[in-house]
Amino acid sequence: MKGTVGELGEFGLIRELTARLPSTPAVELGPGDDAAVVAAPDQRVVATTDILLEGRHFRRDWSTAYDVGRKAAAQNLADVAAMGAVPTALLLGLVVPADLPATWPVELMDGIRDECHVAGAAVVGGDVVRGDVITVAITALGDLRGKDAVTRSGAKPGDVVAVTGWLGWSAAGHAVLSRGFRSPRAFVEAHRRPEPPYHAGPAAAELGATSMTDVSDGLVADLGHIAEASEVRIDLKAADFDVPAQMSDIGQAVGVDPLQWVLSGGEDHAIVATFPPEVKLPARWRVIGEVGRAGGKPQVTVDGAPWDTAGGWDHFGEQ
Ligand SMILES: Nc1ncnc2c1ncn2[C@@H]1O[C@H](COP(=O)(O)OP(=O)(O)OP(=O)(O)O)[C@@H](O)[C@H]1O
Ligand SMILES: Cc1ncc(C[n+]2csc(CCOP(=O)(O)O)c2C)c(N)n1
Ligand SMILES: [Mg+2]
Ligand SMILES: [Mg+2]
Ligand SMILES: [Mg+2]
Missing domain, CATH: 3.30.1330.10 (PurM-like, N-terminal domain)
Structure with missing residues:
Protein backbone atom coordinates (compact mmCIF):
# COMPACT_ATOMS: atom_id res chain seq x y z
CA MET A 1 0.00 0.00 0.00
CA LEU A 144 -19.00 -14.72 31.86
CA ARG A 145 -21.06 -17.68 30.57
CA GLY A 146 -23.37 -17.66 33.56
CA LYS A 147 -20.59 -17.67 36.17
CA ASP A 148 -19.60 -15.09 38.76
CA ALA A 149 -16.79 -12.72 37.86
CA VAL A 150 -13.55 -13.35 39.76
CA THR A 151 -12.74 -9.98 41.30
CA ARG A 152 -9.75 -8.60 43.20
CA SER A 153 -11.63 -8.64 46.48
CA GLY A 154 -12.25 -12.31 47.29
CA ALA A 155 -8.86 -13.54 48.58
CA LYS A 156 -9.10 -15.22 52.02
CA PRO A 157 -6.42 -15.95 54.62
CA GLY A 158 -5.24 -19.53 54.04
CA ASP A 159 -5.66 -19.33 50.22
CA VAL A 160 -2.69 -20.15 48.03
CA VAL A 161 -1.39 -17.67 45.45
CA ALA A 162 -0.63 -19.14 42.02
CA VAL A 163 0.46 -17.74 38.70
CA THR A 164 0.48 -18.88 35.10
CA GLY A 165 2.19 -17.17 32.15
CA TRP A 166 5.45 -15.27 31.85
CA LEU A 167 6.97 -13.03 34.53
CA GLY A 168 9.81 -10.58 33.96
CA TRP A 169 10.35 -11.43 30.29
CA SER A 170 8.92 -8.19 28.92
CA ALA A 171 10.87 -6.12 31.45
CA ALA A 172 14.11 -7.93 30.58
CA GLY A 173 13.35 -7.33 26.88
CA HIS A 174 12.70 -3.66 27.61
CA ALA A 175 16.05 -3.44 29.45
CA VAL A 176 17.78 -4.92 26.40
CA LEU A 177 16.02 -2.62 23.92
CA SER A 178 16.55 0.52 25.96
CA ARG A 179 20.30 -0.17 26.00
CA GLY A 180 20.31 -0.30 22.21
CA PHE A 181 20.47 -4.10 21.77
CA ARG A 182 18.10 -6.36 19.83
CA SER A 183 18.93 -9.69 21.46
CA PRO A 184 18.47 -12.13 23.21
CA ARG A 185 15.53 -12.42 20.85
CA ALA A 186 13.18 -14.35 23.14
CA PHE A 187 13.09 -11.47 25.64
CA VAL A 188 12.82 -8.74 23.02
CA GLU A 189 9.98 -10.69 21.38
CA ALA A 190 8.28 -11.07 24.77
CA HIS A 191 8.37 -7.29 25.14
CA ARG A 192 7.00 -6.74 21.64
CA ARG A 193 4.32 -9.40 21.78
CA PRO A 194 3.16 -10.62 25.19
CA GLU A 195 1.40 -13.97 25.29
CA PRO A 196 -1.27 -13.84 27.99
CA PRO A 197 -2.63 -17.26 28.92
CA TYR A 198 -6.20 -16.26 28.05
CA HIS A 199 -7.82 -19.63 28.69
CA ALA A 200 -6.36 -19.71 32.23
CA GLY A 201 -8.78 -16.95 33.30
CA PRO A 202 -12.04 -18.83 32.74
CA ALA A 203 -10.27 -22.05 33.82
CA ALA A 204 -9.31 -20.45 37.15
CA ALA A 205 -12.90 -19.36 37.65
CA GLU A 206 -14.02 -22.97 37.14
CA LEU A 207 -11.37 -24.19 39.59
CA GLY A 208 -12.82 -21.88 42.25
CA ALA A 209 -10.36 -18.95 42.22
CA THR A 210 -11.26 -16.49 44.98
CA SER A 211 -9.49 -13.49 43.39
CA MET A 212 -7.63 -12.88 40.15
CA THR A 213 -5.82 -10.24 38.12
CA ASP A 214 -3.48 -10.02 35.15
CA VAL A 215 0.05 -8.73 35.72
CA SER A 216 0.23 -5.48 33.73
CA ASP A 217 2.23 -3.22 36.07
CA GLY A 218 4.26 -5.78 38.05
CA LEU A 219 3.47 -8.83 40.18
CA VAL A 220 3.98 -7.14 43.57
CA ALA A 221 2.01 -4.04 42.54
CA ASP A 222 -0.83 -6.04 41.00
CA LEU A 223 -1.02 -8.42 43.97
CA GLY A 224 -0.99 -5.26 46.10
CA HIS A 225 -4.36 -4.38 44.52
CA ILE A 226 -5.69 -7.79 45.52
CA ALA A 227 -4.28 -7.39 49.05
CA GLU A 228 -5.97 -4.02 49.38
CA ALA A 229 -9.31 -4.99 47.83
CA SER A 230 -9.46 -8.25 49.85
CA GLU A 231 -7.99 -6.70 53.04
CA VAL A 232 -5.37 -9.42 53.34
CA ARG A 233 -1.59 -9.80 53.38
CA ILE A 234 0.04 -11.70 50.54
CA ASP A 235 3.29 -13.49 51.33
CA LEU A 236 5.53 -14.51 48.44
CA LYS A 237 8.63 -16.71 48.60
CA ALA A 238 11.47 -15.69 46.29
CA ALA A 239 12.64 -19.32 46.00
CA ASP A 240 9.32 -20.23 44.35
CA PHE A 241 10.22 -18.19 41.28
CA ASP A 242 12.53 -19.59 38.71
CA VAL A 243 14.75 -17.04 37.05
CA PRO A 244 15.79 -18.42 33.65
CA ALA A 245 19.57 -18.59 33.17
CA GLN A 246 19.40 -16.27 30.16
CA MET A 247 17.50 -13.69 32.21
CA SER A 248 20.24 -13.87 34.87
CA ASP A 249 22.81 -13.32 32.12
CA ILE A 250 20.99 -10.17 30.96
CA GLY A 251 20.76 -9.04 34.57
CA GLN A 252 24.51 -9.50 34.97
CA ALA A 253 25.20 -7.64 31.74
CA VAL A 254 23.06 -4.62 32.63
CA GLY A 255 23.61 -4.64 36.40
CA VAL A 256 20.04 -5.43 37.48
CA ASP A 257 18.91 -8.18 39.86
CA PRO A 258 16.64 -10.24 37.55
CA LEU A 259 14.32 -10.98 40.48
CA GLN A 260 13.33 -7.31 40.16
CA TRP A 261 12.03 -8.03 36.66
CA VAL A 262 10.17 -11.15 37.81
CA LEU A 263 8.59 -9.48 40.84
CA SER A 264 7.95 -5.98 39.53
CA GLY A 265 8.21 -6.07 35.73
CA GLY A 266 4.91 -5.50 33.93
CA GLU A 267 3.47 -6.12 30.48
CA ASP A 268 3.74 -9.94 30.34
CA HIS A 269 0.07 -10.24 31.36
CA ALA A 270 0.54 -13.42 33.34
CA ILE A 271 -2.57 -14.36 35.30
CA VAL A 272 -2.28 -14.52 39.07
CA ALA A 273 -5.04 -15.84 41.29
CA THR A 274 -5.77 -17.03 44.80
CA PHE A 275 -7.36 -20.42 45.43
CA PRO A 276 -8.65 -22.23 48.51
CA PRO A 277 -5.83 -24.54 49.70
CA GLU A 278 -7.75 -27.74 48.90
CA VAL A 279 -8.02 -26.93 45.16
CA LYS A 280 -5.92 -29.27 43.01
CA LEU A 281 -4.17 -26.97 40.58
CA PRO A 282 -3.17 -28.21 37.10
CA ALA A 283 0.59 -28.20 36.46
CA ARG A 284 0.49 -24.93 34.51
CA TRP A 285 -0.12 -23.03 37.79
CA ARG A 286 2.92 -22.31 39.94
CA VAL A 287 2.23 -21.73 43.63
CA ILE A 288 4.22 -18.65 44.65
CA GLY A 289 2.87 -17.77 48.06
CA GLU A 290 -0.03 -17.65 50.44
CA VAL A 291 -2.66 -15.30 51.76
CA GLY A 292 -2.48 -14.18 55.39
CA ARG A 293 -4.38 -11.87 57.70
CA ALA A 294 -3.75 -8.20 56.99
CA GLY A 295 -2.78 -7.43 60.59
CA GLY A 296 -3.35 -3.71 60.24
CA LYS A 297 -2.01 -3.07 56.77
CA PRO A 298 -2.84 -5.01 53.60
CA GLN A 299 0.45 -5.57 51.85
CA VAL A 300 2.65 -7.88 49.83
CA THR A 301 5.74 -9.37 51.45
CA VAL A 302 8.64 -11.23 49.88
CA ASP A 303 10.40 -13.72 52.20
CA GLY A 304 8.65 -12.10 55.15
CA ALA A 305 9.60 -8.48 54.47
CA PRO A 306 7.67 -5.78 52.61
CA TRP A 307 9.01 -5.36 49.07
CA ASP A 308 11.04 -2.17 49.49
CA THR A 309 11.41 -1.04 45.87
CA ALA A 310 8.61 -0.19 43.44
CA GLY A 311 6.31 -3.17 42.94
CA GLY A 312 5.55 -2.12 39.40
CA TRP A 313 4.89 0.59 36.86
CA ASP A 314 3.10 3.81 37.87
CA HIS A 315 2.37 6.25 35.06
CA PHE A 316 3.09 9.18 37.35
CA GLY A 317 5.94 7.54 39.23
CA GLU A 318 9.68 7.67 38.59
CA GLN A 319 10.70 5.11 36.00
N1 LIG B 1 -10.09 7.26 33.79
C1 LIG B 1 -10.77 6.32 34.46
N2 LIG B 1 -12.09 6.42 34.65
C2 LIG B 1 -12.77 5.46 35.30
N3 LIG B 1 -12.22 4.35 35.79
C3 LIG B 1 -10.91 4.20 35.63
C4 LIG B 1 -10.11 5.17 34.96
N4 LIG B 1 -8.83 4.74 34.94
C5 LIG B 1 -8.85 3.55 35.55
N5 LIG B 1 -10.08 3.21 35.97
C6 LIG B 1 -10.49 1.98 36.64
O1 LIG B 1 -9.61 1.70 37.70
C7 LIG B 1 -9.34 0.30 37.83
C8 LIG B 1 -7.84 0.08 37.81
O2 LIG B 1 -7.33 0.51 36.56
P1 LIG B 1 -5.98 -0.06 35.98
O3 LIG B 1 -5.78 0.60 34.65
O4 LIG B 1 -4.90 0.05 36.97
O5 LIG B 1 -6.32 -1.60 35.78
P2 LIG B 1 -5.87 -2.53 34.60
O6 LIG B 1 -6.45 -2.00 33.32
O7 LIG B 1 -6.21 -3.91 35.00
O8 LIG B 1 -4.31 -2.34 34.58
P3 LIG B 1 -3.37 -1.82 33.38
O9 LIG B 1 -3.95 -0.53 32.87
O10 LIG B 1 -2.07 -1.65 34.06
O11 LIG B 1 -3.40 -2.88 32.34
C9 LIG B 1 -10.08 -0.36 36.67
O12 LIG B 1 -11.30 -0.89 37.14
C10 LIG B 1 -10.35 0.80 35.72
O13 LIG B 1 -11.53 0.61 34.94
C1 LIG C 1 8.82 3.04 25.14
C2 LIG C 1 8.47 2.28 26.38
N1 LIG C 1 8.91 2.71 27.58
C3 LIG C 1 8.57 2.04 28.72
C4 LIG C 1 7.79 0.93 28.66
C5 LIG C 1 7.43 0.18 29.92
N2 LIG C 1 6.01 0.36 30.31
C6 LIG C 1 5.20 1.28 29.77
S1 LIG C 1 3.64 1.21 30.40
C7 LIG C 1 4.04 -0.08 31.42
C8 LIG C 1 3.04 -0.69 32.37
C9 LIG C 1 1.77 -1.11 31.72
O1 LIG C 1 1.07 -0.01 31.15
P1 LIG C 1 -0.44 0.31 31.53
O2 LIG C 1 -0.50 0.47 33.02
O3 LIG C 1 -0.79 1.59 30.83
O4 LIG C 1 -1.24 -0.86 31.06
C10 LIG C 1 5.38 -0.42 31.26
C11 LIG C 1 6.09 -1.49 32.02
C12 LIG C 1 7.35 0.53 27.38
N3 LIG C 1 6.53 -0.53 27.21
N4 LIG C 1 7.71 1.21 26.27
MG1 LIG D 1 -5.57 -5.79 34.58
MG1 LIG E 1 -5.99 -0.11 32.70
MG1 LIG F 1 -1.18 -0.04 34.70
Missing part, protein backbone atom coordinates in the same frame (compact mmCIF):
# COMPACT_ATOMS: atom_id res chain seq x y z
CA LYS A 2 1.35 3.42 -0.98
CA GLY A 3 0.79 6.86 0.54
CA THR A 4 -0.05 8.34 3.89
CA VAL A 5 -3.04 8.22 6.17
CA GLY A 6 -3.81 11.82 5.13
CA GLU A 7 -3.88 10.81 1.47
CA LEU A 8 -6.27 7.94 2.23
CA GLY A 9 -8.58 10.22 4.23
CA GLU A 10 -10.74 9.26 7.18
CA PHE A 11 -13.16 7.04 5.29
CA GLY A 12 -10.52 5.56 3.03
CA LEU A 13 -8.61 4.54 6.15
CA ILE A 14 -11.71 3.07 7.78
CA ARG A 15 -12.36 1.09 4.58
CA GLU A 16 -8.81 -0.27 4.56
CA LEU A 17 -8.97 -1.19 8.24
CA THR A 18 -12.34 -2.93 8.20
CA ALA A 19 -11.60 -4.74 4.93
CA ARG A 20 -8.98 -6.74 6.82
CA LEU A 21 -11.42 -8.20 9.30
CA PRO A 22 -12.93 -11.65 8.86
CA SER A 23 -16.69 -12.03 8.96
CA THR A 24 -17.68 -13.52 12.30
CA PRO A 25 -20.97 -15.35 12.71
CA ALA A 26 -20.97 -14.73 16.49
CA VAL A 27 -21.25 -10.95 15.92
CA GLU A 28 -24.75 -9.85 14.94
CA LEU A 29 -23.59 -6.56 13.37
CA GLY A 30 -19.93 -5.64 12.88
CA PRO A 31 -18.25 -2.39 11.73
CA GLY A 32 -20.10 -0.08 9.31
CA ASP A 33 -23.07 1.31 11.21
CA ASP A 34 -23.40 3.76 14.11
CA ALA A 35 -22.62 0.93 16.53
CA ALA A 36 -22.11 -2.82 16.52
CA VAL A 37 -24.46 -5.45 17.90
CA VAL A 38 -22.77 -8.19 19.92
CA ALA A 39 -24.68 -11.16 21.27
CA ALA A 40 -24.63 -11.42 25.08
CA PRO A 41 -26.35 -14.70 25.93
CA ASP A 42 -25.32 -14.22 29.57
CA GLN A 43 -27.28 -10.91 29.73
CA ARG A 44 -24.23 -9.30 31.33
CA VAL A 45 -21.13 -8.00 29.61
CA VAL A 46 -17.58 -7.67 30.94
CA ALA A 47 -16.11 -4.38 29.66
CA THR A 48 -12.60 -2.95 29.96
CA THR A 49 -10.44 -0.33 28.26
CA ASP A 50 -6.71 0.37 28.02
CA ILE A 51 -4.65 2.87 26.03
CA LEU A 52 -1.27 2.49 24.32
CA LEU A 53 0.57 5.72 23.57
CA GLU A 54 3.61 6.10 21.33
CA GLY A 55 6.69 6.93 23.36
CA ARG A 56 5.15 5.75 26.61
CA HIS A 57 4.01 2.21 25.74
CA PHE A 58 5.81 1.53 22.49
CA ARG A 59 8.45 2.93 20.15
CA ARG A 60 8.22 2.59 16.40
CA ASP A 61 11.94 1.78 16.22
CA TRP A 62 11.47 -1.09 18.71
CA SER A 63 8.18 -2.58 17.57
CA THR A 64 6.44 -2.98 14.23
CA ALA A 65 2.88 -1.78 13.80
CA TYR A 66 1.86 -5.44 13.78
CA ASP A 67 3.59 -5.97 17.17
CA VAL A 68 1.84 -2.92 18.63
CA GLY A 69 -1.49 -4.29 17.42
CA ARG A 70 -0.85 -7.68 19.01
CA LYS A 71 0.18 -6.01 22.27
CA ALA A 72 -2.69 -3.49 22.38
CA ALA A 73 -5.23 -6.26 21.87
CA ALA A 74 -3.48 -8.60 24.31
CA GLN A 75 -3.39 -5.99 27.07
CA ASN A 76 -7.17 -5.60 26.87
CA LEU A 77 -8.13 -9.21 26.22
CA ALA A 78 -6.04 -10.24 29.25
CA ASP A 79 -8.17 -7.99 31.47
CA VAL A 80 -11.30 -9.76 30.25
CA ALA A 81 -9.74 -13.18 30.94
CA ALA A 82 -8.60 -12.01 34.38
CA MET A 83 -12.26 -11.57 35.34
CA GLY A 84 -12.87 -15.21 34.45
CA ALA A 85 -14.63 -14.26 31.22
CA VAL A 86 -14.15 -15.31 27.61
CA PRO A 87 -13.25 -12.35 25.35
CA THR A 88 -15.90 -11.73 22.68
CA ALA A 89 -15.40 -8.36 21.02
CA LEU A 90 -13.06 -5.42 20.77
CA LEU A 91 -13.32 -1.79 19.59
CA LEU A 92 -10.36 0.25 18.37
CA GLY A 93 -9.99 4.00 18.97
CA LEU A 94 -7.09 5.20 16.87
CA VAL A 95 -5.30 8.57 16.78
CA VAL A 96 -2.73 8.99 13.98
CA PRO A 97 -0.86 11.88 12.34
CA ALA A 98 -1.74 12.65 8.70
CA ASP A 99 1.81 12.01 7.47
CA LEU A 100 1.95 8.45 8.89
CA PRO A 101 2.43 5.86 6.13
CA ALA A 102 -0.92 4.13 5.59
CA THR A 103 0.75 0.75 6.02
CA TRP A 104 1.20 1.48 9.74
CA PRO A 105 -2.46 1.48 10.87
CA VAL A 106 -3.24 -1.30 8.41
CA GLU A 107 -0.54 -3.56 9.89
CA LEU A 108 -1.66 -2.52 13.38
CA MET A 109 -5.13 -3.80 12.50
CA ASP A 110 -3.64 -7.09 11.26
CA GLY A 111 -1.97 -7.52 14.65
CA ILE A 112 -5.14 -6.69 16.56
CA ARG A 113 -7.16 -9.06 14.37
CA ASP A 114 -4.68 -11.91 14.85
CA GLU A 115 -4.49 -11.48 18.63
CA CYS A 116 -8.30 -11.41 18.75
CA HIS A 117 -8.25 -14.68 16.84
CA VAL A 118 -5.98 -16.23 19.50
CA ALA A 119 -8.39 -15.17 22.24
CA GLY A 120 -11.56 -16.04 20.30
CA ALA A 121 -12.76 -12.42 19.94
CA ALA A 122 -13.67 -10.19 16.98
CA VAL A 123 -13.07 -6.51 16.17
CA VAL A 124 -16.55 -4.96 15.97
CA GLY A 125 -15.87 -1.25 15.55
CA GLY A 126 -13.74 1.75 16.34
CA ASP A 127 -12.94 5.35 15.49
CA VAL A 128 -10.13 7.21 13.74
CA VAL A 129 -9.01 10.76 14.49
CA ARG A 130 -6.03 12.83 13.31
CA GLY A 131 -3.63 13.75 16.11
CA ASP A 132 0.05 14.35 16.87
CA VAL A 133 0.84 11.24 18.94
CA ILE A 134 -0.15 7.75 17.84
CA THR A 135 -2.69 6.52 20.37
CA VAL A 136 -4.30 3.10 20.37
CA ALA A 137 -7.29 3.02 22.72
CA ILE A 138 -9.02 -0.34 22.89
CA THR A 139 -12.19 -1.46 24.58
CA ALA A 140 -12.75 -5.18 25.02
CA LEU A 141 -15.89 -7.07 25.95
CA GLY A 142 -16.32 -10.53 27.40
CA ASP A 143 -18.79 -13.22 28.35
